[in-house]
Amino acid sequence: AKASVHRRSSYIQYNPEHYHCQLYCARINNYAAVVDFTGGTKVMSAALALVARRWKCTFAYVGGRERNKNGVGVVVSGREQQFSHFNPWDVLGYQAVEDAVAVFNHGGYAAAAALLDGAVKNAGQPALKRELATLKAVVDAYAAWDCFDHDKAKRHFDDALKNRNDLAAIFPHETRSLVARLERHRDRAMQLASANEPTAAWVEDLVRNARRRAAEGRFDDAVARLYRAFEALAQVRLREKHGVSDTKAVLLSQLPDTLRTEWANRGRDNRCFMLGLQDAWRVLKGCNDALGRKFFELGLADEPGSPLVARNQSILAHGFQPVGEPVYSRLHEKLLCLVSLEATDPHDWRLPVP
Template identity: 30%
Template sequence: MKRKELILFMIVGTGTNSNPQELGFKLLAKKLYSTITKIYPNYVVFFASSKSKQTINYIEEQFEDEGDEFVEGQDYQIVPIEAIDDFSACFEIFESKIWEFDFQNDKDCKIIMDYTSGTKTMSAAMACCGLFYSKDLISVGGDRSTGEVSAGTEVINYQNLYKIYDKFALLRTRYNFNAKRYRTCIDVLDYIVDLNIHKDSFSNLCKSYYAWDNMDFEEAYDYLKNVDIKQREFMDIKDDLKKNLKALGTIVNSRSVNLKNCYILASLINNSIGKAEEYRYDDAIARLYRALELAAQIRLTSYNIKSSDVDVSILSDNNVSDEFIEELKMTEEDGKIRIGLAKDYLLLNELNDDLGKYYVENEKKIKNMTIKRNNSILAHGLESRSKEDFDEFLEVVIDMARKLDKGMNKFLNETKFAKFDLKLELNNL
């Protein structure tokens, strides 16, 4: 396999503090020469101020003394850098050269960045730039008994940055998780190599929430059961995860149909709120419409009535008016009476139920909202809904849900998706 063309970036200082300027240039040149000959790059990029360019002349002399050549334009180039104490200016200059060799060059290059020399600001800027663009970083160490690395003792230290990259990956995962980009989280986690990070549990968490966001409760529960919430990565959300696990467990395992359905309703409402937080108001309102419909269906179940197959004998036993029953019979098709949202609530009103009364009292308002939903691009029309449309609809749905079951506030709390505290210090993770 053909070796990549190796490019060495070096920042050039102005000599050593303990020596006269000319001698300082020569000593620094000797150290830089030592690094170059150890790395053996195809090309060197020096970042130097006008004052420090003299050092590079002495590097050329070092090559000549060894019977070799080091020619500007052929073997190296000098990139002027005068704002040696301006972090942003230094960073941008280093960055521009990375772009030049990585993206504007036809050759396949590998860049190594030596941040040893130069001012502290230059070194910091190069180290950060290398970290940002995932370049190999090196520093030169050796015998420092005199306070500086003694010539002839130089050792090149390659900096192992995988733990830092893993920290950044973990932080990115937390941000993406809060933004409900669960698939992106899973992709980012695949790059983490630090065994101290419990990425399997994190991956299960993301898969659980992805499934839950798509209303696949069984799969969400199975994945969430395999999250070790005692681990430090989850310390700021562990209480919420316990609530979520309880809610999903109830949906999947509870023998109480009403309790199960109430948790599903709460989950659907929270799901709609999540879509609204992503500014997907048409999507959010579509879920609210289903939640409003589900609330009526849950209440009708308590009367042993199914919206998808209404038994008129049950209606008669519950003193529903003959006129209303006849009206329902007119919709019979294939031997079944199927009713939608409005008729669900009107039937509840006939049953003298609180939900039905609430609907009738607010019928005009609710009909206006459902018309907007029907005209939405995600229903039957081409219009887009607004935050105001969503907020108005949400208020009605939550009112209806609370009338459905007095425990609805608890159900809503336990089905609310956990979110990480992004203010936590990264080193605490």
């Protein structure tokens, strides 16, 4: 078996700084591979097909209309005929869909996007290219959402929904429910993108993101998100119930009486206070807020036994020790005592099996 490579262009612009990178790119862009398994044994042809399955190439086989030795010998010269000529990615593209969905459903959003990106580039059929690109838009939407880029996520959802017929080709039995879910998630991403201050939806998004990090075993990242959720929850409560719109600039007159004297010398020159997480919850407690009292009852105040203190000693905060699953679980459990949120995610991101 043999593989012949037909060169379209041999020009490489030399740049000492990026020579190897340019050489690699030139090999991809300036060469087209034709995999010709004419004359190969069955084992040789199978091996060549396995090697070439990752290439953007065409398969070709040259047979003939007439052979010597009563039709069982070699092709008579001048009677050759090409019997097949196709791009294997027009078939393997659908395998890429299955692989990408499997990776995506295990939280590998960037990896799934990379798989689909390669499949889009290698596919030859326009319809298949479009279907793969539409699925990649779905994956890119969730990848952006997972990075808190809600505006970008909304744009990718729009791109995917404009080509919903392509989703029907990939998920013929789940099209209606999938499109409805994508529309709901597009609207949710749009709501989150429009918020310029902490909201209840924003707190919920942080918690769900933390759960995804915990599912990956990235407990330091998960706890960092829960910490921000505790802080954001206090900010939402102060704004909605007590008229404190900005915890970065709180006036002395906005503080409860129990804290005005204690903090009188803490304010800046214009008597403004910047409230961190613990201070924000102290203000809520001082305002006799039920949520603020519960925060202290749960043992979350700045004391040695608080899981929030354990977070402060993590390698992503002020210490050098990684956070483990026990700290995450304690924080997650206590946060659910403060905010109305289901323990499991009702809005599943997982894609149906194609």
